[in-house]
Amino acid sequence: MTAQTKPFSVPTVDVDTAFERYEAIRVRLPQPTFPRESRQAGTLGDVADDFDVFILDAFGVLNIGGRAIPGAVKRVAELRAAGKRLFVLTNAASYPRSAALAKYHKLGFDFAAEEVVSSRDVAASALLDVSDIELWGVARGPDPDLSDLQAKVGTLETDRTLFRNADGFLLLSSASWTPPLQEALVAALSERPRPLLVGNPDLVAPRETGLTLEPGWWAHEAADRTGVVPEFYGKPFTNAFEAIRGRCPDIERLRVAMVGDTLHTDILGGRAAGFASILIADHGLFAGRDLDSYIARSRIVPDIICRTT
Missing domain, CATH: 3.40.50.1000 (HAD superfamily/HAD-like)
Structure with missing residues (x-):
């Protein structure tokens, strides 16, 4: 089962699954050279x-x-x-x-x-350079304070109308993200492609319960299914x-x-x-x-x- 055929819905993955997923989306990452040995x-x-x-x-x-x-x-x-x-x-x-x-x-x-x-910080700076977006739908996670973004924003986790009305989407956190929200995002991008910005490119993050799925994971999954190429900010x-x-x-x-x-x-x-x-x-x-x-x-x-x- 791959992201290209069916959306991911597991809350955590192991290191090998995360590694394989990073390799699968490697084409979207920078392409540097490396030394022959460490x-x-x-x-x-x-x-x-x-x-x-x-x-x-x-x-x-x-x-x-x-x-x-x-x-x-x-x-x-x-x-x-x-x-x-x-x-x-x-x-x-x-x-x-x-x-x-x-x-x-x-x-x-x-x-x-x-x-x-x-x-x-890097994503927030990028928002200032996008002049044609009047309203952003943001996956914010647990913190309600979005004042640092200096843009008109709404929270996707609490306002489902944003999937229809927002001019662009920004994924900061997946702490409150769910498979139904992911389906709503994919449907919104499929119906009307819009900018998808990602403030955390990580696919996974280590937690006490395992490797949790992070915004980068969901963004790449949405890209696989919609063809909308995300803009990533961060390592x-x-x-x-x-x-x-x-x-x-x-x-x-x-x-x-x-x-x-x-x-x-x-x-x-x-x-x-x-x-x-x-x-x-x-x-x-x-x-x-x-x-x-x-x-x-x-x-x-x-x-x-x-x-x-």
Whole structure:
């Protein structure tokens, strides 16, 4: 059973299913080149001299759920003390960036507001450039605050008339998304194609119950069935990385390292932006799995593989 023949309706999937789905939609992702093999290291401290800027994913690099990865708070402090510039780049778009910043502070990290960039921020900026959309239908998730979008919006989860009346759609969260809502979106796009923007390109996200389906999953499924090509904002697409690049324009690109736990978002996206890529192996998506087999199957090769942050 594939997305091309029948809509997905399962609430969670396993790592192999997610990996295969990423490979199936690979044509819609950036197409960078990769090194022939990865350099091995223990921690980010072992490679600190090679880079001036570290772009850090959150899950699998800074934290696992509601706890910081052992040693991560200290490592971030050490990198900062060594004069490294630090940024957090997250595809979490269910909440405004201020909520993400508060979470990191609670975990013990000292990031400033300007050091955190979310895919929601990038999508919100894009809305300002679209002048012919009067009303957006938004999949917002649990947070009712959409004031950061600076556009006329309505919530798809609570107002079904938006599927008919909205001039475009924006998927920020799938926390409240259901198969009936997905069917309504597909029907609306089939009847009258409209822009479909995605503020979280991730296909899945790790939760306590498994890998939940994220906005990217549903957007690709809608594209398979309607032919409407979504516009993605966030990793692995270069718009997210350029938002950070604009804050350190004088740094040589290969002196910037994207650090993450996923191949198809963090590593692929970092390389597509012209940055070096570092995969954290012992936490996150591939923890406890045969990482070499996934690298061989995808041919997405990190510049460096670190065991931990």
